[in-house]
Amino acid sequence: MSQTPLAGGGASYAAAGVDIEAGDRAVELMKEWVKKTQRPEVLGGLGGFAGLFDASALKNYDRPLLASATDGVGTKVDIARRMGVYDSIGHDLVAMVMDDIVVCGAEPLFMTDYICVGKVHPERVAALVKGIAEGCVLAGCALVGGETAEHPGLLGPDDFDVAGAGTGVVEADRMLGADRIREGDAVIAMASSGLHSNGYSLVRHVLLDRAGLDLDRRIDELGRTLGEELLEPTKIYSLDCLALIRTTEVHAFSHVTGGGLAANLARVVPDGLHAVVDRSTWTPAPVFDLVGRTGSVERAELEKTLNMGVGMIAIVPQESTDVALATLADRGVDAWVAGEITGRGEHTTGAALVGDYAD
Numbered sequence: 001m002s003q004t005p006l007a008g009g010g011a012s013y014a015a016a017g018v019d020i021e022a023g024d025r026a027v028e029l030m031k032e033w034v035k036k037t038q039r040p041e042v043l044g045g046l047g048g049f050a051g052l053f054d055a056s057a058l059k060n061y062d063r064p065l066l067a068s069a070t071d072g073v074g075t076k077v078d079i080a081r082r083m084g085v086y087d088s089i090g091h092d093l094v095a096m097v098m099d100d101i102v103v104c105g106a107e108p109l110f111m112t113d114y115i116c117v118g119k120v121h122p123e124r125v126a127a128l129v130k131g132i133a134e135g136c137v138l139a140g141c142a143l144v145g146g147e148t149a150e151h152p153g154l155l156g157p158d159d160f161d162v163a164g165a166g167t168g169v170v171e172a173d174r175m176l177g178a179d180r181i182r183e184g185d186a187v188i189a190m191a192s193s194g195l196h197s198n199g200y201s202l203v204r205h206v207l208l209d210r211a212g213l214d215l216d217r218r219i220d221e222l223g224r225t226l227g228e229e230l231l232e233p234t235k236i237y238s239l240d241c242l243a244l245i246r247t248t249e250v251h252a253f254s255h256v257t258g259g260g261l262a263a264n265l266a267r268v269v270p271d272g273l274h275a276v277v278d279r280s281t282w283t284p285a286p287v288f289d290l291v292g293r294t295g296s297v298e299r300a301e302l303e304k305t306l307n308m309g310v311g312m313i314a315i316v317p318q319e320s321t322d323v324a325l326a327t328l329a330d331r332g333v334d335a336w337v338a339g340e341i342t343g344r345g346e347h348t349t350g351a352a353l354v355g356d357y358a359d
Helices: 020-035 074-085 087-104 122-139 198-210 226-230 238-245 259-264 286-297 299-303 318-328
Strands: 063-070 107-117 143-149 160-171 184-193 252-255 273-278 310-316 336-343 351-354
Touching: 020 198, 063 087, 074 087, 074 160, 074 198, 074 226, 087 107, 087 122, 087 160, 107 122, 107 351, 122 143, 122 160, 122 238, 184 273, 198 226, 198 286, 226 252, 226 318, 238 299, 238 310, 238 318, 259 273, 259 299, 259 310, 259 351, 286 299, 310 318, 318 336
Parallel strands: 107 143, 273 351
Antiparallel strands: 063 160, 107 160, 184 310, 184 336, 252 310, 273 336
16 A cells, blocks of 8 residues: 655654754763763673673672662652753652662662653753762762653653662671661661652642742742752762661661651561651751641641651661761761650551651
8 A cells, every 4th residue: 555755755753853863962971970980890881782780799798689779759850840950850869769779788789760851952961860970979889871762742842751770789687677676776867958859749739839939939948949949959878878887786777758757667667666756856947847838738748748857767776876876977967866666555557756846
């Protein structure tokens, strides 16, 4: 059967909206940033079909367990798009992936990324990769590869999304988790740098859609513009957690992401025990009150959606608290004893917040 040619000449990939030359340009721009993340175990360079990591580096382990995680940064990408700031979102991506991996005590090894755009703007893609590379350096892992996909017709020219996958390793008999936790253990909280990368659907709905606040508007209580606050990069705790493991006994970590502090802490508390966290031991940053007050959001809803000022939890024996806090302080991490592990008693869930936040 014969077909009538499309009007305007023959079809092509470029005519369909995919710019291969722009993609090649983006790869060239990102190479210098990827190089900064390389570890000795990485073989080859950017541009191959697969990233290579020398597994003989694991030969000194008795029983190495590989830990993997995949994540994105949610609707925070919309704030980055509106602000025209792209590097910090890459930093967020590494935090979301690698801080999940370190929870079991694993050392982050390498990461790959996936960037999906409506149209390839080489400088924007390079900025995204720059942020990912800088985050990998902070997490101690290598960026060994990735994919940039152009989806014209499905995404607008300025729309994008990012995701990543990471791999780490831990000795089997050193894996952290619920089986190590004991009654009387201390719950150490590590301060978040802000909202991190969860709850942005609520935040955008309250502050931008309903209240109509401008991202360029300076908010006195925040000490900067709303957009700058909302784009504050997620703190990466990976190397801080590994430092704790080296210096003192740690039973478990909990990365506070979607679901809030209590729900994520409950994920690592064993049956029969309960984590009690005292709100009066810290004051959430002003942005949390701004969201709650502006949207008349009840505290219970805030706490199951946002991190409320705590980005990572370490559960350690009581006798390890002083060393743990000193180690974190030496690394510039704001940390404090926020609670303890108790018998289940009257509680029906694995973790609870008690008291009122400090003024």
